[in-house]
Amino acid sequence: LPIKSAGYTLVLAQSSGTTVKMTIISEAGAQTTQTPDAFLTSYQRQMCADPTVKLMITEGINYSITINDTRTGNQYQRKLDRTTCGIVKA
Numbered sequence: 001l002p003i004k005s006a007g008y009t010l011v012l013a014q015s016s017g018t019t020v021k022m023t024i025i026s027e028a029g030a031q032t033t034q035t036p037d038a039f040l041t042s043y044q045r046q047m048c049a050d051p052t053v054k055l056m057i058t059e060g061i062n063y064s065i066t067i068n069d070t071r072t073g074n075q076y077q078r079k080l081d082r083t084t085c086g087i088v089k090a
Helices: 036-049 051-058
Strands: 008-016 019-026 062-068 075-080
Touching: 019 036, 036 051, 036 062, 036 075, 051 062
Parallel strands: 019 062
Antiparallel strands: 008 019, 062 075
16 A cells, blocks of 8 residues: 555554554645545545455454644544445454
8 A cells, every 4th residue: 555645645553452543644845636535535445455454454453544634734534444444244
């Protein structure tokens, strides 16, 4: 999965219990090609399609993805789990 894409950069990923927290920032001075919400939707699709991420979610790991928009100071957040990724527990 890309660490830098569409004017956004993944700056931190940390694990806490069963949650992987990911922090993404919009690059200062860079023109983003997607709104934060559109980027999160696209990133969520990529994450949910990744076989390794799917396996981790199936095993009970959840992801919390936050975008800190450096231009506006706003925060945008998504949580990925079995439901949001459409994973049916076997």
